[in-house]
Each structure stands twice: as structure tokens, then as C-alpha cells.
Amino acid sequence: MAVLRKPFSLLGIAVLLSWLALLAAALLYAHPGLVGVSLSPPAGLILVLQALFTGIVFLYERKSPERLRGVDFIGLLQRLLLGPALLAVGSVVLHQLLQLLLPGFANGSVLHTIFYTLNVGLFVLLLARTNYAWRALMMFRGSERLQRQWVAFELLLGATLLLRLLPYAPPAALSAAVLGVLAAFGAYLSGRQKWVAYLSRRQKLEAVLLQLAIIGVMGIFVAYFLDTRLGFRLVGPAPQNAFLLLNAFFATFYALMGLLVTLFNLPTAGVFEQKREEILSMQRLTQLIQRGQTTDEVYQMFFDSAIQTTGADAAWLHIEATDEDDQHNLFYQLPANQGSAIRSTLAEFNLGNLEYFNNDLSGGSFGRLQLPFGSLMVMPLSSSKRQYGNIYLLQQPVQAFDRESLSILQTFASQTVLSIENLQLIQASMRTQRVQDELKIASAVQDSLIPKNLPIDNWFEISSYAVAATEVGGDFYDFLHLPGRRLAVLIGDVSGKGVTAAFHVAQMKGIFHALMQENPLARNEREKYPVPSQFMTQANDALGRCLEKSAFITASLYIIDYEHGGFVFARAGHCHTLYYHSIKEEVSYFQTPGLGLGIIRHDGYEKHIKNQFYDYNPGDVMVIYTDGIVEARDAAQDEYGEERLQRMLEESYYLDAEHIKAHILADLHEFTKGQPMHDDQTLLVIKFRSAQPEAGL
């Protein structure tokens, strides 16, 4: 299995072995008496070994991994030249040097034969490497058909390798014809030079030099073999071997063709590069949107790309000011006053925001501006929604711009506008997202402010209901146990909705807990805690400093003393309290005066607020709520109203607090069925029970 996984190294070993065999045969052939025994192999054996070696080397190269990495054509050529080509040439040069320096190193010496065989090996290797490098170049973006043609070419060449081994020598004319046909095939394949188009100007120059060098190396070998084959008893490859000859021809011809194509492509390299640059600029612009960059970066990108692709000598990008942004200007080699002069001249002719180019600025209105430029091109940045601004591009020569550059610029401009508008969309959606996240937080904070545990005692029952119309609402309620079996109940409504209202709710609850603290300076029991009207006056004072002018808060504060069976409350503009009097068997509203909080902010609020005392009886029911309940609307836009609420309590006063609440809500929901909720709704039902001894006592 391990062998199967390493076919290349196996072939590598075969290359080495076949070369050694070739060397041995060549030595024995040239020096029959070398090993003491007169053993001269026939010239045919050497040819067979040569063919075998060549075949294996070509197979080895064929199986090697692709040497072309991406579009690194120059790298491929460089590796070819600095690798096998340099090695082979080095060996040839060494051979020639030795021949010059060593007197004994004449034609026919053992060292000479070794060097010769080594050079044959290196030459074959170079040819194989070159041919497969050319294959990689040829197949770049090549079709399936080309692939088949190449395989056919390989097979035909392979056949010539075998042909040489036949005992039968074909007539010279036939050989020449076969050679000619194959050479033509190679020449035809040499026309496949698509890769040249992907080189930049600089790379093209490099490619020309590298291909010249490769042709040079081939030349050196041809000269070398022409020189040495005349020598003593050597079986020379080049003239006799059609395979190597054809390969050498193909290698050289392809390089030559590539060289010519590259050379002829040099003058147009600039155009290709410009196109490439345009595509890259476009890609960069597109990527900028995806990375969510700023509009400034997009403008800068557009400005740079426009200058680069049009080859402008000076430019000005002018983006008009909007409600949110100041105007935005980018200058390149252009004084601001010249830019403004051009702009006003265009405006005079009503060309302010139009695509426009003028290739001769020497005459007419522009002539009077005495600009150091000959050509002008203007492109507006606009969408159906908005006119953003213009880009002005200038060049010194006259006739510098054409329709082509105008259309490229137009593409850039529309791409830029698209990017800008996308960015605005992204930013807008990010803002919305942030607001939503903040609302969620506000909602969570507010939720934590709503009492989770209702006070429990056997003197009363409490049931509550609270729903906000938006994420955060303006309704609030709270409870606080005071010493001496007293309970403070606060309910209220902040005008407006949303986050501002939610802040005031939090503030109001803070005020509630701060003011409902025991006063250590109190002279008697009654003064220890503020009575509701006092509380409202102090709260009004505190709120007056922070509420915005048009905001106000309504609230009711009840302090229930269930030890003595009474309560006191003050109503600061809040909804009237609905009450069931069990003795009178009657449901009514407490009609007390009282001004909302934050409406008057100077002294004198205390005149507008009253305390109301009431002694309750077991079985009494108190319903306190916010205007979201009584102002809830049905399909006909009628309000639920105080009367209907009163009727609901008349129907359900005998139930416990939980069921009274359920009865009211069922009716309310029936009433508002299918209608959106306009305001927060809060409902508290408190039912007083007869004083019972505490459980367990």
C-alpha cells in the first residue's frame, strides 16, 4: 500500500536507475576495455536505454503535481529557469571549462563520456520540465478540446520515441514528413497563449526576459550536441532522435510564440491594467458596503477610484450638506476657488447636476477662468430620492475624456450611491435595533418596579391587574407596610408613554419610598409619617424641578389603618375611587377635589389637595384604577366610562377581590374586543374583611 501511495518517488528511482544503466552502457560502448573484459554493447542498446530513460523522465514530469500556482506565471517561468535550466547549463559550461583546462580531458576520456551522459540526462529533464510547464500555461483557462489535443500530441510524440527503436528505418522523406506534421501540430498548440493577458505590464517585461533566457538555454544545448556528436563513439541524441528533436522544437517554439505574444501585448498592457483596476475598484467599493464602513470611506474610495481610472490630473468631489451632515469636499491637486469657479460656470448654463464633459476648456466661458486644464468631466451622484453632489475631474491635455470614461464614471457613481444608501439603511436599522434593545431594558427595569408580592393579611384581600400598552408604560402602583398595622397604597399615571414616562414612574416610586420613611424629629405618633396631602405636596415640589413643562403625574395615595378600620387618602388629579359601602349597600365614587402633580410648580399646591378620611366596614370594596380602564374604547370609539365600571361593581361586590377583578376585566375585554390598546391599564381591587384573630392564635 505504501508503494501505491508514492508513485512519484518510485518513478524518481526509476529515472535514476535508467540513467545509471544508460551511463554504464555508454561507458562500455565508448571504452570497450574499461572493466578489463572486452564487452561492447551494441549501439542499439544505448538507443533503447536512452528511449527508456527519456520515457521515464517524461512520465515522471507528467505525474508531478501541477507546478502553476494560481496565476503566478512569472513564478513558474522563474522556477523553470533557475531550476533545471540553470543546472543543465551549469553542467554544459563545466564540461566546456574542463575541456579547455585539462589536457587529458579530450574527446574520448572516461570523464568526458560521463559528462556527456550527464548532460544528456539533464537536457532530457529540462525538456520534460519545460514541456509540462508549457502544458500548464497552455491549459490555463483552456477548453476540454484543447486537453484532448494535448493528449494526442503527447501520444504522437511518444510514438516517435518507439519508432526510433524499430529495426526498420523509414525512408528519409517519410520521416521528414512525419516530423513536419508533428512540428506543425506543436506550432499550432503554441498559439495557445491566453495567460499572457493576465500579466501586468511589469510582469510582461519579466516574461519576455525569462522566455528569451529559456530560448537561449535551448540554443546552448543544440550547439553543445552539434559540437560533441562529432566526437568519438558517442551516440548523440539530438539529430537521430525525433522525439527529443520535436520536444526541443516545441519547447523553443512555444517560448518564442509566448515571447512574441507578450511583446505585441506590451503596448496594450496599460489598457488591460486599467480594466483590471476598474474591476478591482468596483470590487473594493462593493466590499466596503458589506463591511459596513462609513460614508466618508465610501466617498474617499469613489474619489480615488475615479481619479485612478480616468487618469485625472485634478479632481473635486463635492457633496451637498443635508439636515444631518455638513457638506463634504475632497480635493486633489485643485484649489478650492477653481473648483467653485467651475461649479458656478456650470450652474450658469443650467448644467449644475448633469453628466457633462468638455474637451476644450480654452474657449467660451471656461476660457475666461484661465484654468491650467484642457478637459473637464462632471458626474452627478444622485438617486431617485436625493441629489448627493458632483465629482469634477480635470486633465491638462485637451480631448482627454471620452464617452467611455464617462460611462465608467457613471457606473462608479451609481455603485457609490448604492453603497451610501445601503449604509444609511444599515445604520437606520442598527439605530432601530438599539432603541428596541434599550426599550427591552427599560421594560425589564420597569417590570422589576411592579410589586411582585401583594400584601397579605387576614383583614383585607388585594387583587391587581396591570398591562402596559407599549414596552414601557406610564402607570404605576406600589405598597408599603407602615408600623402599627398600616398599609400605604399608591397608584398613579405619568402623562405620555415610552421611556420618558418610565423614568418618571421610577422617580415617583423613589419619592414614595423616600417620603414614607419615619420622621425621627416627629413630636407625636401622627407626625411620624406624612399624611397623604402632605405627601402629595412634597412630591409635587420634588417633581416640579425635573418634569418637563408639559408633563404631569396623577396619583392617589391611600393609607389604610386596619387596626382601627379606617383609611385616609388624597387624590392628586387621579381617577375617582370607586367604593362599595356595605352598610348602605351602595356603590359610588368618592368625589374629592385634587390637582395633578407637576401642574403648578410654585408654592401653593397644598391649597389644591385634600385629605379624605373614611371608616370602612367589613365587606366594603375599594376599586382603584387608571384612566386606561375608563377610557378604553370599543369599535364605535365609545369610552368604557365610569358608569359601566360602577355597574360592574354593583354586580360583583359580594365576590372576593380576585373574582370582582375578574368580573370587571371580563366585561372590559368584551367591550374592547378587537380594538388596539391605547393606554396602559391598571386595576386594583381591595376588599376589607371583618377583623379576625390571626391564624394559630
Next chain:
Amino acid sequence: MKITQHATDTTLTLALNGELDASSSVLLDTELSKPEILRTQKVLIDCQQLNYISSAGLGVFISHLQTFQDANVKLVFFNMQEKVRNVFEILGLDSLMTIVPSEADAAAV
């Protein structure tokens, strides 16, 4: 919401038509914020066609209350529908603002 104006030398009458809610209260606020309003002696609000007033609408009147008092401009409401009047009363605004039954009463204030 529609606001109709009628001005004499000393009096500005604003007739409110429709529902005064969060969005329409902006219109009213613009009217009441005009500096020339403080040069009149009386601002009469005709509430005959005012069907509903939200807390935002009340907020507009509340926010101008102090400015009007300081400039000695009387703010008088008349022809108020029962349910709108109820809203003013619950909030306790009837003790701060002058609410009279008819235009004649308003002119007499």
C-alpha cells in the same frame, strides 16, 4: 384635529375641532407658542367640537398656563362637552383655569 382662529384687537379665539391627542397637540402647541399671543388680553378656546382630550393635550395647556399668567393673558374655555369637562375636573384643572358655559360668558370674563 382642526384649529380655526379668530382674532380681534384684544382677543384671540381658537376653535378646536376633533380629538386633541399626542399628534394634534403639536399643532395647538405651535399656535399657543407664537410670541404675539402674549400681547392679547384673552385667549378663548372654543371646545364645542372638541370630542376628546388626551393627557398630551392637557399638557399643552398646562405648559402655557404659567406663561399666560405671567403675561397677564386670560385663558378661558367655553362650550365644553361634558366628558371633556370631566377630564379637566378629574385632573383638578377647573380650579386653575376658567371654564365657562358659553361664548357670551367667556367674553364677559
